Amino acid sequence: MDYQTIIEPFRIHSVEPIPMTTVAERSDAIRDAHYNLFQLPARKVMIDLLTDSGTGAMSRDQWAAIQHGDESYAGSPSWEIFESAVHDLFGCAHIIPTHQGRAAERILFALLGGPSKIVPANTHFDTTRANVEYTGAKAIDLLCSEGLDPELDAPFKGNIDVAALANLLEHNASDVPAVVLTITNNSGGGQPVSMANIRATSELCRRFDVPLYLDSCRFAENAWFIRQREPGYATKSVTEIVHEMYSWADGMTMSAKKDPMANIGGWLATNDELLAERARTMLILTEGFPTYGGLAGRDLEAIAQGLQEAVSHDYLQYRIASTGYLGNALDAMGFPVVRPSGGHAIYLDARRLLPQIPPLEYPGQALAVALYELGGIRGCEIGTVMFGRAPDGSEHPSALELVRLAIPRRTYTQSHIDYVVEVCENVLQVAPSLRGYRITKEPPTLRHFTAQFEPLAH
Structure with missing residues (x-):
């Protein structure tokens, strides 16, 4: 029989608590981090989709x-x-x-x-x-x-x-x-x-x-x-x-x-x-x-x-299907995403979602901050902040303005992903009001890890 429910091909053996925070607490936290998601303490993040690198659950x-x-x-x-x-x-x-x-x-x-x-x-x-x-x-x-x-x-x-x-x-x-x-x-x-x-x-x-x-x-x-x-x-x-x-x-x-x-x-x-x-x-x-x-x-x-x-087929089928579940849900609500869904992450298209924010005002960063403030979700900008600076120091818009929601392996359950969908629905409603950012401090290379930002006035 072809059932539609995606079930994880494992049982949970050990758990760790998720910090439950409020919008006000998150607004203070992201301000203290100079609006850089990499600088947030993990204890202030509810759903951490910053990266799938080293964040999975070992068997x-x-x-x-x-x-x-x-x-x-x-x-x-x-x-x-x-x-x-x-x-x-x-x-x-x-x-x-x-x-x-x-x-x-x-x-x-x-x-x-x-x-x-x-x-x-x-x-x-x-x-x-x-x-x-x-x-x-x-x-x-x-x-x-x-x-x-x-x-x-x-x-x-x-x-x-x-x-x-x-x-x-x-x-x-x-x-x-x-x-x-x-x-x-x-x-x-x-x-x-x-x-x-x-x-x-x-x-x-x-x-x-x-x-x-x-x-x-x-x-x-x-x-x-x-x-x-x-x-x-x-x-x-x-x-x-x-x-x-x-x-x-x-x-x-x-x-x-x-x-x-x-x-x-x-x-x-x-x-x-x-x-x-x-x-x-x-x-x-x-x-x-x-x-x-x-x-x-x-x-x-x-x-x-x-x-x-x-290389387990049961694991990979679950992994790709669960990522696709998130991508399909966002696509169905009209949230612009890169199609088709990737294997390890869903990529939100900040350029299409936030046409009011020019590339050099970092629409991906604006979207990433909004996801955190509204729902405690930490994603990663993959756009002009990450790729817009040339070795000679000049800046140019990236070919794509994305926010990556990278899903750690064997870490989050279906209800966590459903929560991410709900938060994205709220972000979609407030998207027209979001504003861009400017960089106030940055290193010469790999600036996205440690750069500091401030929001631009309306």
């Missing part, structure tokens, strides 16, 4: 694996379990563990980047772009045209524009140390990349002798979308699809805080032996010994177990 078996962790400094059995799990799923020859994904990015681009270098991607996420640009290299986004239209309901809006990449490589291949595909495409609305696009990108890269790296945080969700939407994959297992995805890549970066369902961890993996040797040297300098890389043995074992759970 009974992951907690058991933590108890099994061996903390030997070098050559721990926990390292062997971790290395085997990563190698078996992704097939990469050399695995370099790090304390989280951005450490893997830092090592990779410190070795590959530099002035005059160009790193193209479907869309670089914030820390990836910052790590590329910190070396003096240029990060270029080559998102497919479908991905630039939030209202278009297309199956693989995370794809890279292969024709644009071919043109770039025809003229600048010697300046391109690597091509990056982010799966799923976080900054582009959590949209998946098709197997055909991965294959075409890989074939193009190999023609020009340029390595392809997959930014892999949400690899399992991307594989599930391929299984659902791409012809020829409906009868394949997620594990089989993952094997094929990575057969086209030369390496990967990973934040284990996303699909591997751990609270910390990551890795850089590559098939390039020389690059791996150089990366291990940098790892020792900045992270730790190559068999732990800034992680405890218990974390390595929790990640290994999480990888097994991440």
Whole structure:
């Protein structure tokens, strides 16, 4: 029978309290945080959808694996379990563990980047772009045209524009140390990349002798979308699809805080032996010994177990369906969202919702603040605040003005999501009265984490 109710494929074993706050308390809290959601104390947030990174609930078996962790400094059995799990799923020859994904990015681009270098991607996420640009290299986004239209309901809006990449490589291949595909495409609305696009990108890269790296945080969700939407994959297992995805890549970066369902961890993996040797040297300098890389043995074992759970069909069906439930409910009420729904998050389209606020007055920030004040929901602006500042300090509107509601894995229940829907309905009613913001203080890079704002007068 085809039942419509989405049930979580797990039971709740342990709970933690949610702080229940009032509008007045939240208004004071966001003012004290200088209207930056990243600066809010978590104890003043009711539903925390700021990120799905490290915020999920680990399973009974992951907690058991933590108890099994061996903390030997070098050559721990926990390292062997971790290395085997990563190698078996992704097939990469050399695995370099790090304390989280951005450490893997830092090592990779410190070795590959530099002035005059160009790193193209479907869309670089914030820390990836910052790590590329910190070396003096240029990060270029080559998102497919479908991905630039939030209202278009297309199956693989995370794809890279292969024709644009071919043109770039025809003229600048010697300046391109690597091509990056982010799966799923976080900054582009959590949209998946098709197997055909991965294959075409890989074939193009190999023609020009340029390595392809997959930014892999949400690899399992991307594989599930391929299984659902791409012809020829409906009868394949997620594990089989993952094997094929990575057969086209030369390496990967990973934040284990996303699909591997751990609270910390990551890795850089590559098939390039020389690059791996150089990366291990940098790892020792900045992270730790190559068999732990800034992680405890218990974390390595929790990640290994999480990888097994991440490719479970029951889990992925629930995960994608529950995210889609939120997206469909908002779409039905007329709240502008990026269509179709992503795997890990729903992206609210602040540009369409708040046409009265110009991009340089940060409509995404205005929407994020309103969601918090009215309902205690913490989301994340993904627009001009995050991406509007160039390395030379100039500012420009972002291609999209979004607010991401990232859903932590196995953390919130259906009633929590229904509450989010209600809050969004209230925000929709007051949207015409919302005003923009200006930045009063900002750092030179990654300003969205620590910038301070103040509301503009009507």
